[in-house]
Amino acid sequence: MTNVAVIGAQWGDEGKGKVVDWLAERADVVVRFQGGHNAGHTLQVASETYKLSLLPSGVVRGTLSIIGNGVVVDPWALLEEIGRLRGQGIPVAPETLRLAENATLILPFYGHVDRLREQRRGKGAIGTTGRGIGVAYEDKAGRRAIRVADLYDGAALRDKVSHLLEHHNALLRGWGAEELLPDELIATLEDVRRPLAPYVDCVWERLDTLRRAGKRILFEGAQGILLDVDHGTYPFVTSSNTVAAAAAVGSGMGPGAVGYVLGIAKAYTTRVGGGPFPTELRDQVGQHLAERGREFGTVTGRPRRCGWFDAVTVRQAVRLSGMDGIALTKLDVLDGIEILQVCTGYRVGDRLLSRLPASQAEQAVAEPVYEQLEGWPGSTASATGWARLPATAVKYVRRIEELIGCPVAMLSTGPDREDTIAMYDPFVD
Numbered sequence: 001m002t003n004v005a006v007i008g009a010q011w012g013d014e015g016k017g018k019v020v021d022w023l024a025e026r027a028d029v030v031v032r033f034q035g036g037h038n039a040g041h042t043l044q045v046a047s048e049t050y051k052l053s054l055l056p057s058g059v060v061r062g063t064l065s066i067i068g069n070g071v072v073v074d075p076w077a078l079l080e081e082i083g084r085l086r087g088q089g090i091p092v093a094p095e096t097l098r099l100a101e102n103a104t105l106i107l108p109f110y111g112h113v114d115r116l117r118e119q120r121r122g123k124g125a126i127g128t129t130g131r132g133i134g135v136a137y138e139d140k141a142g143r144r145a146i147r148v149a150d151l152y153d154g155a156a157l158r159d160k161v162s163h164l165l166e167h168h169n170a171l172l173r174g175w176g177a178e179e180l181l182p183d184e185l186i187a188t189l190e191d192v193r194r195p196l197a198p199y200v201d202c203v204w205e206r207l208d209t210l211r212r213a214g215k216r217i218l219f220e221g222a223q224g225i226l227l228d229v230d231h232g233t234y235p236f237v238t239s240s241n242t243v244a245a246a247a248a249v250g251s252g253m254g255p256g257a258v259g260y261v262l263g264i265a266k267a268y269t270t271r272v273g274g275g276p277f278p279t280e281l282r283d284q285v286g287q288h289l290a291e292r293g294r295e296f297g298t299v300t301g302r303p304r305r306c307g308w309f310d311a312v313t314v315r316q317a318v319r320l321s322g323m324d325g326i327a328l329t330k331l332d333v334l335d336g337i338e339i340l341q342v343c344t345g346y347r348v349g350d351r352l353l354s355r356l357p358a359s360q361a362e363q364a365v366a367e368p369v370y371e372q373l374e375g376w377p378g379s380t381a382s383a384t385g386w387a388r389l390p391a392t393a394v395k396y397v398r399r400i401e402e403l404i405g406c407p408v409a410m411l412s413t414g415p416d417r418e419d420t421i422a423m424y425d426p427f428v429d
């Protein structure tokens, strides 16, 4: 039985939500394994739009949904999202949503610390979502974090909160900011202890049982490979590993459990926040992509930077995550553009590179080398079969496959579930 991991192959916002939703129909369980409520997954089902940040996209279909240990969980955001979905008629219940007892919590002051850090970075700001994601992962690695299970261990919680605040108050004092009181934090945590309790579970054990029973597991990645804390455009990255291997670590399963890796890439490129973006377009074409693609962040509403498809970074993503297939999304946004450019290498000084350099300084000056491809006059919007695509659109897709070294397994031609051309279904084929 093949499990499937859905992984962003660019800087996030590739359209993973729709693809996960499409696959969730055939999955028995959907698992989030990294990131937190910095993610924004939009699902369009019939005339209803669902915006998810923390919940696995399977919840909308009533598929068993699991928040793994690798996720950093803001309990207030989680409860708010559950309430919002219920308001839209989706019955999110403990039978269908499980939360890892060893997941790290995002505490109410983390967002404040995140934003203070950003201010202090000045021009070098990362452009984080301000949700305290990085603070949570730092505390986790610093072995002072509060985890879900700690909420139910009163005596230990007091000690842990004191230890944690000793660290944060030292920092806040140094920055001249107001310090935090342990009793206040403990009282605040009391508010979420009970409502969260029915969802708390030993997730690794449940997943192992499901796997042994031959159930189909869908791992839902958040962000994208270029935001990976090791392999991305460091330091302009998120604080988790976004590569496919993180699916195993972040859910408590062996690497063999991951199965088929489906990368998701837009037919062009976008990025939110700061950091290098070699194929960025600061001209009318970039503006056209932003408008046509409605490129505004789901979580923060910030406009996304837009540019040409970068085959170098997607090829790197394919190799870093062992991607077996790519779902190419938003092809219709390129409709009507006469000449398309695809980046096939970078020039750094007098060197020609076939990969993104690790050095921050070199990433900042890397000049894209483009291959020009013919656009198409017709429309690909809502096409559901290859035969409906203009010949040059098919050529564009085929050339991308060659350049990235990975087959396109799925094409998305619009926001609806039905606007999809599937060449390969990893759960069935």
Ligand code: IMP
Residues within 6 Å of the ligand: 011, 012, 013, 038, 039, 040, 126, 127, 128, 129, 130, 131, 132, 133, 134, 222, 223, 227, 236, 237, 238, 239, 272, 273, 274
């Ligand atoms: P953080 O994850 O909030 O710490 O933000 C770090 C970087 O990751 C910033 O550039 C964010 O814009 C980016 N980022 C975080 N989550 C997402 C996402 O879901 N989509 C796109 N970019 C994201």
